[in-house]
Amino acid sequence: xxxxxxxxxxxxEGGGGYCFEHNTLFATALGDLGFSSVxxxxxxxxxxxxxxxRTHMVLRVPIDGDPWLADVGFGGLGLLEPIxxxxxxxxxxxxxxxxxRREGLAWVLSMRDRAGEHDLYEFPEDPQTVADIEVANHxxxxxxxxxxxxxxxxxxxxxxxxxxxxxxxxxRFRDGVSTEEPLDGSRLRAVAWELFGVRLPATPxxxxxDKRS
Numbered sequence: 001x002x003x004x005x006x007x008x009x010x011x012x013e014g015g016g017g018y019c020f021e022h023n024t025l026f027a028t029a030l031g032d033l034g035f036s037s038v039x040x041x042x043x044x045x046x047x048x049x050x051x052x053x054r055t056h057m058v059l060r061v062p063i064d065g066d067p068w069l070a071d072v073g074f075g076g077l078g079l080l081e082p083i084x085x086x087x088x089x090x091x092x093x094x095x096x097x098x099x100x101r102r103e104g105l106a107w108v109l110s111m112r113d114r115a116g117e118h119d120l121y122e123f124p125e126d127p128q129t130v131a132d133i134e135v136a137n138h139x140x141x142x143x144x145x146x147x148x149x150x151x152x153x154x155x156x157x158x159x160x161x162x163x164x165x166x167x168x169x170x171x172r173f174r175d176g177v178s179t180e181e182p183l184d185g186s187r188l189r190a191v192a193w194e195l196f197g198v199r200l201p202a203t204p205x206x207x208x209x210d211k212r213s
Contacts, residue, residue, distance in 0.1 A: 022073035169182060
């Protein structure tokens, strides 16, 4: 994840990525502005706790002496702005309310919308080395069970609406409400371009190849 490669991928080629790439580039930009970010690894709270793995990267950023959680790479329902890293902190963003709480040695970020409240991820505050990040990134990008190998995900976020293409569905989140519509697999590449401005290759995608194997 060399920064020049990320700059070329995101800024020059208009490509996308996931948390390790987005937050690495964001941390670099913050550093250029005089902010010193600390890299942390989080466990996404999906499925049974025994399967939670530290495969998400977030940033702890001190602002005027107080720590903040910054995360530009979680996805369609993630934070849009930083939130104070303190127990009980809440922040209303893009139709959702985010809250931080302590559970033992870990912080837990939750999100509430009109459907209810659920946890997004947990993370301790022990700083991670560049090697720690590389190991987690390698697992996320290469392990056969990784969601990023099995499901194509593209998303676009604005202040008014979040749109996510995930697998065979389009999910729209607006004013605290999520709606879902099926996606015809034959129109996958056309929809990626129409909704997100992403031009997918005509050759088979990794997730399509994995389905065939």
